Amino acid sequence: MKSVCFVDDDKDEIRRFRQFMGDRYIVGTGTTLDDALQDLKNRKVRKPDLFMLDLYYGPDTPEEMRKDIAAADEKLSDAEAALRALLVKAGQSPNGGFTLAAEVQARYPRIPRVVFSRKAFLKDAxxxxxxxxxxxxxPDPDATDKGTTSERYDAAFRRHSNQIFEFVDGIINRNRWLVRNRxxxxxxxxGFFFFVLKIVWDFFQGSAGSQLQAGAVGVLVGVLVCSLGCIWLAKR
Incomplete structure (x- = not known):
């Protein structure tokens, strides 16, 4: 059975994960990494197949603040449900985006696609x-962004433009022909290198006695150097 090391600062989340996933994986849990790893060791697992980690991790958060966070999170869930209902009423749904992505895939199968959305929910992701x-x-605006609604969203995009560029550029670079076929x-x-090496060896042993063969060796070496240059460029 596969194993998962689950680290979360909320003991209720730990309980839920163990309760609902414990029959599918060997689960090691804890509010710290060491505790979760020790829990796995107690279950005879030395190294997990996956680490599943809390993003907003704060093991020292006071209990009263945890209650406030839980209440605010419940309000957020209600607001998300209301937003989704409004989107459906307006004729917007993730099905439209996935249909568009499928059309792009059919027409341009070798070009990568990225979903860029402000409204994505967990099941959409x-x-x-x-x-x-x-x-x-x-990116969404925060309290530091001033002006009209449009200006606030502009400011948020400007603030996150470098991260967006790095993400998009990384996707593009990974799809370059040289990278995909490296x-x-x-x-x-x-294989080419050893082929050239064999010709050079034969040449100096006297079995390749013509100027034509010597020229062929030079051409092959030149092609090899160019190929190595292509690999170097692909890794940049």
Missing amino acids: LRAHEVGLPLLEK PRIEGFIM
């Missing part, structure tokens, strides 16, 4: 992950 769609959240190119170069 899971659905995007299932179909191989990276999800990037549109293992094949490297394998070809290795």
